[in-house]
Amino acid sequence: MPDLTGKVAIVSGSTKGIGLAVAEHLVRAGCSVVISGRSREGVRSTVERIEPYAAGTVMGLPCDVRRPDECQVLVERAVDGLGRLDILVNNAGLGIFRPITELGIEEFQAQVETNLNGVFYLSRSAIPHLADTGDGWIINVGSLASRNAFAGGTGYNASKFGLLGLTEATMLDVRDRNIRVSIVMPGSVNTAFWEREQVPERTWRLEADDCALAVMQLLDYPPEAHVSRIEMRPSRPPAK
C-alpha cells in the first residue's frame, strides 16, 4: 500500500460505509484526512473514532454536496487548515430504487444532485489545489450501475451513468495538469445504503473495505501510470 505521509485528502460522505472505510485506509497510510457528510454529529463522532490511530491530522467539516457553496467552503477550509490538497474522493451518494412512475420527483432530483452534481461541484473547487501538488487525484465512487441499467434504477442509473461520463471527461480535461481521475465501480456493498430500500439481505455483497482497497491500489501506481476505471463484483455469487 502507498505511503501517503504528508498528503491531504477530502473524502465526501465519510461518516459511514465505503467513505468511512476509505478514510480509515488513508489515515493508516499516513494521510491527513477531511471527514465529511451532512450530519454534524456523524462528522464529529467519525473524527473521534479515527483520530486515535491517525498519523496525520483528521479534520471534520460538514458539507452537503448538493450545495455548490458548501463544496467551495469545504475545499477552502481543508486547504486553509491542512495546507494543501492531494486527493479528492467523491463518495457521497444514495440510491432509491423504484419504477419510474413510482419514483418521486424529489427522489430523482436527490440522486442526481448528490451522485452527479455534487461530484462536479467538489471537483471544480478542488482542481486548482490538486494541480498545485503536481500529483493530484480525483477518485469517484461510481457503481456497476454506471454501465448496467436495471428496472427501478431510473434515478440511480441516470446519476451513475452520468458520473462515468463526468469522470472520463474530467480526466481528459486535467491530465496535463498532473491530476489523475479514476472511477471505482462496485457491485452491491454491505453498507447502510440498503437500509432504506427493504431489499432482502444478500450474502454475496462486497464489503466496504474491498472498495477502500481498490482506492488504495489506484493511489499506489507510479505517476506515469493511470488506471482510470476499476469494476468490482463479489467473487462468489450463489449458484443458480
Ligand SMILES: NC(=O)c1ccc[n+]([C@@H]2O[C@H](COP(=O)([O-])OP(=O)(O)OC[C@H]3O[C@@H](n4cnc5c(N)ncnc54)[C@H](OP(=O)(O)O)[C@@H]3O)[C@@H](O)[C@H]2O)c1
Ligand atoms: N452500498 C452499495 O451497494 C454501493 C454499490 C456501488 C456503489 N455505491 C456507492 O458508494 C457510495 C457510498 O455508498 P455507501 O454504500 O457507503 O452508503 P452509506 O453507507 O449510506 O453512506 C453514505 C455516506 O454519504 C453521505 N451523504 C449522503 N448524502 C450526502 C450529501 N448530500 N452530502 C454529503 N454527504 C452525503 C452520508 O452521510 P450523511 O447522511 O450524514 O450526509 C454517508 O456518510 C455512494 O456513492 C454509492 O452510490 C454503493
